[in-house]
Every structure is written in structure tokens, then in C-alpha cells.
Amino acid sequence: MRPSTRLRFLLVATVMAVMAPLATPLGAMAKPFPDTLELPDGFFPEGIAIDDQTSTAYVGSLSTGAIQQVDLRTGEASEFAASPGPTGFTVGMTVDDAGRLWVAGGGAALVPTVVAGYRVYDTATGELLAQQSLPTSGFINDVIVTDDAAWFTDSFSANLIRVPLGSDGSIGEPALVPLGGDWVQTAGFSANGIAATPDGKYLIVAQATGPEPGTSALYLVPADTEATSLDATRIELDQPLLSGDGLVLIGRTLYVVGGPGVTKIRLRPGLGSGDVVEVLTVPGALTPTTADARGSRLYVVDAKFPLFGRPGVPFAISSIPR
Secondary structure, three states: OOHHHHHHHHHHHHHHHHHHHHOOOHHHOOOOOOOEEEEOOOOOEEEEEEEOOOOEEEEEEOOOOOEEEEEOOOOOEEEEEOOOOOOOOOOOEEEOOOOEEEEEOEOOOOOOOOOOEEEEEEOOOOOEEEEEEOOOOOOEEEEEEOOOEEEEEEOOOOEEEEEEEOOOOOEOOOEEEEEEEOOOOOOOOOEEEEEEOOOOOEEEEEEOOOOOOOOEEEEEEEOOOOOOOEEEEEOEEOOOEOOOOOEEEEOOEEEEEEOOEEEEEEEOOOOOEEEEEEEEEOOOOOOEEEEEEEOOEEEEEEOOHHHOOOOOOOEEEEEEEO
């Protein structure tokens, strides 16, 4: 064989050897997670929580309080928990490291028949592990769990609700913890979304109706499990925050759901200030309320508030790059 022919033969053989491991049948290739995950018509979702261990999203209904579980890999949805009845509600949610789903239960400040409180479920079995009424609270809106406590916001009072957790994961008795410092209680929905820093030392609380008309606000709050009151510090932004509902904090990047989409904020060292990076669009969304993250994606819920109560309204979770 001539040298030029031999060279071509060796090149072809080398390329084939390199490509052989990649020649996987299309059916065996990993399929991307779907961008849209359908929910039952008329479900009217508000909160979402993702269990990273199982790639499962939990979504609660504002209209019935029932909870759906959705496989992020396939989009398959099924009922996780039935409606708690006319006195129950389902708003913000989170999954803790012990595999428990914590649910903020709303309250009579918005729906007179609903008793303010929270519920806790075992994600593996669906068992209701704990249920607590908070009759002096107005509207229990959202929740986040650190190593030693669960923290709830009350949209109609200047308090957080702190539920201590034992070293064995046991759930203690709730306490109302007043907010002070820069916090100014505003009319209508005040405290809304809540997130915790990775080390669990601080909380970030979104105020849906901020002190300045037509804006929302963010506050840094120490996650002190012994304090009888907590001084909130206003987080200064380089431009006004027009709407604030659900929060997702990853490192020093804060995603604020509300208004036109999801506002991406880069917090500066110390977390007392930040810069708005961009507003992420949620395709087709009417009123995005909450989100949770998995990998490089945000999974966003659209509550479609203007259509609340209408029969047959379609709903879905939207997955967008973060």
C-alpha cells in the first residue's frame, strides 16, 4: 500500500476507534427533562418544592389545598396529599434534609374559613407527620428549614414563626418572633417569600408590599433560634424591586419570583446590598409566584391569579434556565 493510502487508512481507523464508544443507540441516550410539566386543569397552584434526591416536585393547590407530586424526568403527575378540607390551605412549601415536606397553610386573613397553621408530611410515604394551628396569625405564606429550625412568614403580622428542630430531627413547639430593625409592617400582603443562606445563619425575607408605593423589598434577618425578636436589615438594591413573592437563593445569587417573571439578583459580600442582573422570562406565565431549582434549571409556578376560580383553567410548571 502506498504511503498516502496507508496514512488515510490509519486516520479513518483512528476516528472510528474514537467514535465507537459514542455510537450509542438513540433509545439508550438520556432524554432531557421536559421544559413544561402539566398539572391538572383547575388546580390553581401557588407553591413548589423540589426533592433533589428523587427529582420530584411537590406543588400545592390554592383552591383545594391538595398536593401533586411531579416527576421532573418524565413530567408524570399524581396526587401526593388530598385536600385537607375547607379549613386547610396550601401555599409555600419546602423539603428538608430528612425528606419531610413542610407546608405553609395560609389563614383567615385571606380566606375566612381557613385556620392559619402548617403541616408536615413524609415524602416517602405521604404520611401526615405534624399539623399545627396558629390562630393568632393572619396568613402563613412561606417556609424554609435550616439545621435547627423551620421558619414561616406571616403576611399579615410583623412576625416570623419559628419551629425548633431537635438534633434528632424532632419537631418542637412554634413561637412567634417579632420583626424589628428596618422592618416596617405594610398594609395588605407584607412578609411573603423566605430563603436561608447556605450556612443557615441568615434568612432573606421578601416583603410583597414594600415601604415605597409600587415596590417590594428584601430584608436580611438573623436565623437566631434563641432570640425573642429579630432585627431585619433592608437589602439595598441598585434599582427598585417591583414585585417580590417566592425566593430561591443559590450561593449569593437570589432569584425573586413575581411580576413579569423572575428577577435575578447578585448579592454583594455581606448580603446587605445587591445588583439586579436581569429579569428572566417565564414563557406564557400570567402571575408567576414561586420557584425552586434543580441543576441549571428553575421550575416556576404560575398561579394565574386573575383567573382564580374559573373551571377548566390549564396549569403547568415551567422549567427555565437560571
